[in-house]
Amino acid sequence: xxxxxxxxxxxxxxxxxxxxxxxxxxxxxxxxxxxxxxxxxxxxxxxxxxxxxxxxxxxxxxxxxxxxxxxxxxxxxxxxxxxxxxxxxxxxxxxxxxxxxxxxxxxxxxxxxxxxxxxxxxxxxxxxxxxxxxxxxxxxxxxxxxxxxxxxxxxxxxxxxxxxxxxxxxxxxxxxxxxxxxxxxxxxxxxxxxxxxxxxxxxxxxxxxxxxxxxxxxxxxxxxxxxxxxxxxxxxxxxxxxxxxxxxxxxxxxxxxxxxxxxxxxxxx
Amino acid sequence: xxxxxxxxxxxxxxxxxxxxxxxxxxxxxxxxxxxxxxxxxxxxxxxxxxxxxxxxxxxxxxxxxxxxxxxxxxxxxxxxxxxxxxxxxxxxxxxxxxxxxxxxxxxxxxxxxxxxxxxxxxxxxxxxxxxxxxxxxxxxxxxxxxxxxxxxxxxxxxxxxxxxxxxxxxxxxxxxxxxxxxxxxxxxxxxxxxxxxxxxxxxxxxxxxxxxxxxxxxxxxxxxxxxxxxxxxxxxxxxxxxxxxxxxxxxxxxxxxxxxxxxxxxxxxxxxxxxxxxxxxxxxxxxxxxxxxxxxxxxxxxxx
Numbered sequence: 001x002x003x004x005x006x007x008x009x010x011x012x013x014x015x016x017x018x019x020x021x022x023x024x025x026x027x028x029x030x031x032x033x034x035x036x037x038x039x040x041x042x043x044x045x046x047x048x049x050x051x052x053x054x055x056x057x058x059x060x061x062x063x064x065x066x067x068x069x070x071x072x073x074x075x076x077x078x079x080x081x082x083x084x085x086x087x088x089x090x091x092x093x094x095x096x097x098x099x100x101x102x103x104x105x106x107x108x109x110x111x112x113x114x115x116x117x118x119x120x121x122x123x124x125x126x127x128x129x130x131x132x133x134x135x136x137x138x139x140x141x142x143x144x145x146x147x148x149x150x151x152x153x154x155x156x157x158x159x160x161x162x163x164x165x166x167x168x169x170x171x172x173x174x175x176x177x178x179x180x181x182x183x184x185x186x187x188x189x190x191x192x193x194x195x196x197x198x199x200x201x202x203x204x205x206x207x208x209x210x211x212x213x214x215x216x217x218x219x220x221x222x223x224x225x226x227x228x229x230x231x232x233x234x235x236x237x238x239x240x241x242x243x244x245x246x247x248x249x250x251x252x253x254x255x256x257x258x259x260x261x262x263x264x265x266x267x268x269x
Numbered sequence: 270x271x272x273x274x275x276x277x278x279x280x281x282x283x284x285x286x287x288x289x290x291x292x293x294x295x296x297x298x299x300x301x302x303x304x305x306x307x308x309x310x311x312x313x314x315x316x317x318x319x320x321x322x323x324x325x326x327x328x329x330x331x332x333x334x335x336x337x338x339x340x341x342x343x344x345x346x347x348x349x350x351x352x353x354x355x356x357x358x359x360x361x362x363x364x365x366x367x368x369x370x371x372x373x374x375x376x377x378x379x380x381x382x383x384x385x386x387x388x389x390x391x392x393x394x395x396x397x398x399x400x401x402x403x404x405x406x407x408x409x410x411x412x413x414x415x416x417x418x419x420x421x422x423x424x425x426x427x428x429x430x431x432x433x434x435x436x437x438x439x440x441x442x443x444x445x446x447x448x449x450x451x452x453x454x455x456x457x458x459x460x461x462x463x464x465x466x467x468x469x470x471x472x473x474x475x476x477x478x479x480x481x482x483x484x485x486x487x488x489x490x491x492x493x494x495x496x497x498x499x500x501x502x503x504x505x506x507x508x509x510x511x512x513x514x515x516x517x518x519x520x521x522x523x524x525x526x527x528x529x530x531x532x533x534x535x536x537x538x539x540x541x542x543x544x545x546x547x548x549x550x551x552x553x554x555x556x557x558x559x560x561x562x563x564x565x566x567x568x569x570x571x572x573x
Contacts, residue, residue, distance in 0.1 A: 073456045097460040104454045108302060109510045109568075118450050121461050126446060154508035170457075 021085035024049045024178045024209040025070070030079030032062065032069045039065045040076075043234045048226055050207050052200060054214040054240075057230035058253050063213040064100065064182050066230065071097055071180065083178065093122055096176035098167050100183050106156050112166050113151040116142050119173030141172040146195055161192030168196055179203060181212040185219075197223055220244055272410040281405040281424055282486075283529050286551060288430040289483035290521035293495035295437050296476045298514050301500045302452050307362060308473060309496035311369035313480040313489045315346040317376030317395050320481060325383055330390060332429040335481055343477035346372060347470060373489070398488035400529070400547040403427070426485040433482035437475055441514075448472070449510055487548035498555035499524065505559075505566030520558050528554040 020026050025047040032040040040062035047053050055063045069076040072089060081088040083095070096119070116138045117130060124130060130138075142148045145165040150158065155166065164184060171179055179200070185193050200210050200223075214220060220227055220240060227244050229235040235252040236243040300309045319342025323334040346368050353364040380392055407413065407422030414420070441448070451458035451465045459465050476496065483492045503516035528551030533544045563569065 068456065071456075071460050073459045092460060092462055095460065097457060099454060099456045103456060105302075105304075108453045109504060109508045109513050110449075110453065111509070114510075115453070118453070118457070121446060121450060121463075124446070126443060156508070 017085065019046055020082050022049065023047055024083050025088070025180075025211060026082045027066070027070060028080045028082075030066065030069060030081070031077045032065050032074060032079075033077055034065075038232060040069060040230075041232050043079075043230065045228050045234060045237055047209060047211055047228075049209050050204060051225040052204050052210040052212070052223065053226040053228060054212055054220050054224040055228045055230060056214055056217065056220060056252070057235070061231045061252070063230055067097070067180055067182055067211075067213060071095070094177040096171035096174040096179050098171045098179070098181040098184060101160065101164050101167060101186065103182075106158070106163055108155065110155060111151065112147065112153050112155055112158070113138060113142065115155060115166050116169045116173050119170040122174070138169075138173055141169040142166075144172055145169045145199060159189070161188035164188050165192060165195065168199060172199070177208055179208060179210045181210070183213050183215060186215060217249070272412075276410055276413055277405050277408040279529075279533065280408070281427055282400045282403045282547065283526065285403050285424070285427055285430050285486050286400055286525040286529050286547065287522055288427075288434050289479075289486040290495050290499070290525040290551065290555075291518050292430060292434040292437055292479040292482050293476075293492060294499040294517040294521035295441055295514065296472060296479055297496035298500040298503070298510075298517055299448060299452055299472055300476060301497060301504065302510075303469075303472075306497050307365050309476055309480075310493045311346060311350070311365045312343055312473060312476045313483075313492040313496070314369040314373035314376075315342045316477055316480045316484060317489050318342055318372050318379060319376075319477075320395075320484065321376050321379045321383065321390070324390060325379070332425070332432065335429075336433070336478055339477045339481035340474050342372065343474050344470070347473055394488065395484075396488050396490055397546055398484065398486050398491065398548040400486045400551075401533075401544070403485060430482040430486070433478050437479060440471075440475060444468070444471070487551065491548045491552040494552035494555045495521065495524075498552075498559045502555075502559040502562035502566070505562040505569050508568050520555070520562075524554040524558055525551050528552070 023046045025045075027043055027045040030040055030043045031038060039060075043062075043066060055066065057063050065074065068074045069079070070081045070088065071092075083091040088095070117124075117134070119141070120130070120134050120138060123134065139148060139151065142151055145168050147162060147165050147169060150162065150166075155163065158166065164186075168181075168184065171181075181200075184196055184200075188196070200212070203210055212224075214224070221244060224240055226238060227240050228237045229243065229248050229252045231252045231254075236245075236248040297309060300306055316339040319338035319340075320335050321338075322342070323338025324330060326338075327334040349368045349372075350361070350364045353359065353367055354361050357364065359367075377392055377395070380390065380395060403424045403426050405413075405419075405423055407419040409419070447458070447463045447468055450461065451463055451468045455465050458468075479496075480489065480492055483495060487495065499517040499520035500513065502520050503513045506516050507513050529547045531554070532547040532550035535550070536543055536545055
């Protein structure tokens, strides 16, 4: 990647630097492999600021892996991840990550409000007690997802949709510029889906950038501005209206789309 | 019972038993929540070769070399488990099983082949501990607690376990938040900039220190009951992490006191003149507490 630019001359290098400086989340040459098998192969992506981007692709396409590798949770084989031109690793304080709901043990002995307060860790640090302001901030984040009445509940008592809202409230408490969400709508009820999308849209209205791994192709045009189509390699990226086409979907999912959607869901879902 | 009998013969073993039980229960809470209870078992076995190696190198049973030896053994064990899992392509549980039995066996062989007659270290002691022998013969009664010459004769094991417990408690307080966050959600913790791998390894090393400190009291087999039973019972009583840890300390204390007393005096009630192993009885009491919590604990009904 970089060598291509070097060959293309200083103008191209400057243009690339300018692109990277503007993007809150840019991926260059990301390759991740599990047990010698590439899960993500040589992906470039440039997320536009202040937009909502869906990462879409069949099961096993490497969507979650892409996020985790970009965040340093899993170790990539190669690749540069930047935010506004700086290495992402140095910008983590501006980033909030919402993992898949199923990735944690909801039996863990904490209350809803304790989970939200985890989002304040960078403010609080090791030993300081929570200030009154921080407590009310956590409560306000919970109210923003409509869960303030559940603050004192043990998290194991929540429904899947409520758990997802708590995760979103924790991310809100981080007060980030870039929100990376892994399947925020997986297994949630319709009311929760609506509540979450409203919160995400309000984040966009505040000028923040939202990137979400998304499964439901039918809601992509309704919810998102941009889309990154992935199937180990990048298939397409750009505004939904331009790149979310039948041809691109066929390239991502392979074969006839309708049957592909059913079989991929049945095979690994 | 009067002080002239209790203080020299029972006070120090009882104290050491209590401190050891607490020192194990504290990290045990997090091992349990991380579903790494088996690591506690592995570590408690693995410290044996660490202790023997420290003895062979240093020639004495002193606190610092023992703790270093055990911490070193824990790190070797974690590396071995990870290596076997990765290169042997077997599941983590099996990798752990292979590692801790092998290292423990090596520890037993090492112990049998080395001359430890001059110190208090033998295979039986390693297996079951020797709580009853940690007596304070310089004491003559309660007055000895303020008598400097008598205090100088306190068993060194008491200081070792007290030191380790203070260390563990201080680490737990200092790193409570990162430990709790990374135990609940490791991926999220990593994005907060928390060193999740180091935290996991730190917990294993702390568990190893607890296992060493408890080694004198209960040996390396029964100690797993002290790691797991009080926290598991506490988890069944509450849905709050802080409360769980506090309760686990309480249960550890109850198990240690009841176990020690029952081992020493229980058999007499049934007409036997022989006391039974205090370590065995402490572990049994830990199990009884867990069974009671499992039957009657208010936080039993849970989603999974």
